[in-house]
Amino acid sequence: MPERTPPTLDQRPPELAVIVPTYNEAEAVAEVARRVASVLEGLDWELIFVDDDSPDGTAERARELARLDPRIRVIQRIGRRGLSSACIEGMLSTTAPYLAVMDGDLQHDEALLPHMLQAIRDEDLDIVVGSRYVAGGDLGDWSARRQGMSRLATWIGRTLIRAELSDPMSGFFIVRASVIHGCVRRLSGVGFKLLLDILSASKTPLRLRELPFRFRPRRTGQSKLDTTVLWEYLLMLIQKLVGPMIPLRFIAFSLIGAFGVLVHLSVLWPILHLLGEDAFLVGQATATLVAMTSNFFLNNLLTYRDLRLRGRQLLWGWLSFVLACSLGALANVGIADYLFRAGHSGWVLSALAGILVGAVWNYAVTAVYTWRRPANPI
Template sequence: MKAPELSVILPAFNEAKNIPLIVDKIAAVMGDTPFEVIVVDDDSPDGTADVTRSIGREKPYVRCVKRINRRGLSGACIEGMMAANAPVVVVMDADMQHDETRLPVMLAEIRDGADLVIGSRYVDGGAASSGFVKKSRAKGSELATALANRITGAYTTDPMSGFFMMTRDVADRAARVVSRDGFKILFDIVSRFGHDLKIREVPFQFRERVEGESKLGFLVTVQFLGLLISRYTGGFIPVKFLLYGLVGFTGLFVHMATLLLLNASFGVGFATAQIVATFAAMTSNFAFNNEVTYAHRKLTGWRFVTGLLTFYIICGIGALANVSISVRLFEWDWSAALAGFAGALMSAVFNYAVTKLVTWRDT
């Protein structure tokens, strides 16, 4: 085998039926160009990793990176890039929505001096709507692109594309700083490095997926909005902290609804109702954070139970610190509103930082 000139990164979750098809399609278009295919599997229950390894025994240019207890497209892309041997890497979907026939064209642009080549749905010759079964999803994609363009500017027409090729140098730079959360790694890369990269675009037709179900949904939308706000602040506010704060805001509604229901409707004493409401809010916050903020390290089974217990303890300590600091600030002639806000903010930062390291062990 020759050393690969191109590493094709295929992030995958439940793509067992598509992997054999996309591998053959890629091989058919690459001709004499040496390449490798790296399937980054997020521990798919459908046996995606087993299928990939079986193919690799017959086709040595196919490899599998299986991630355990980690989820998320951006993180999968980064791990695939770091496992790649070639001087050029490309990320594309395993579901065949991205046009593999554009790979040689994109590689030619890299050879011609480009740092980053983007498969765009919005330049002449490209199309996006054919890949979306529902018109609402197509409109949502257009809206997300418009919002992203307010940050990335004129660097690209399609900052939300999941089909892009870059040099090893760009991949190494991106791996150190881009968010591991969410699904829109290209937007993160362009918003950070677009000003000093030679970026070119290649049109492609976005196609319907062949097998399986789309991974887009509410979680992806929330994570993208968090990333969008984070990039608007220049990365000053981490994406996870924004998501954590959003979840905490929903906990306020859970707390008040539980308190009023028990106290006003069932006549439970205020103190008892307040305690129950507090635990109800902490429980809902833990569950939502487990599904949204830390979806890539989602706790299940017994780990869910132990995680909930540590969450209770840490948030309890945060609540005590909240009260102590806000009371002290109020005694120093701060207004009640400002003292209360400062205590709540400190508590939120403490809870986020400690639960991140202890409950979800996310470093």
């Protein structure tokens, strides 16, 4: 635990703010603070822990540190979650002209921070990135599978940015606050890859440099990498391609809806195969209910991860979702039939118009009535 530093009236504002997003990192925050204080000795800095209401008491542990050292601050977020959005909140909460982002699990090498700060300041750069892929960098003890996934995601990410960068997926970097203030309204704030978000949101190419670091093994806690990380990365890429006018949740809702069509057909086909075409009505009703149920649970798991329904809320959520989607199906058929019979368009455009109206209806109504209140994250 860092030694107590009494506040003084002549204490200078920070030159560097280190933003550390946390979730269930209670065992690591004291060591993170100790290491940051050690490597930034002689500089004006502040350390901002942004915690997504960790059930292990991470925020309270960080507040204990802040009571001893006024350079440490804590933001505890209630009812929302996400590494990128947490970093953005931390960045907007400070007056420091330089903003560093690093993980709270001790896998990033904090000793690189003063070198990154010196480079961005002395070389008049916009971003300095801690890179695992330049000479001297290393992925550490990652498995071959994880390394392959990282390299594939990196290759895809580089197609979105206008910069020669070997590691756009890095979560360890320093950026000028003016860059964030200039592009913050174009950031998606989704997922774990804020650097890629910043680079793709900037209207002008950014001056950057990469410094090598070795990704260290995790010492405490559990990895946050799971299938939802890959899902959020996919959503961010899609939004960067289609533009910010379409809400990210609607994109996710629509993708799951498209998967629901496959579920529907996979249920309907064997029923017709076994019982014959006379069972079409029964098969269609069964397949529709199964597809709606599949869509509900996938949306609850992915699209509305931060508002996830649990326990008894699931039953009400499922009922409201099925009701809303049933009305959406009627709107779909009605609009498509009207346009086709009126001769305004062919059957393909009529069907697509019906699908679009139904999708918008389902998304809007379920957003209000199904996932209307934040749930306590676990």
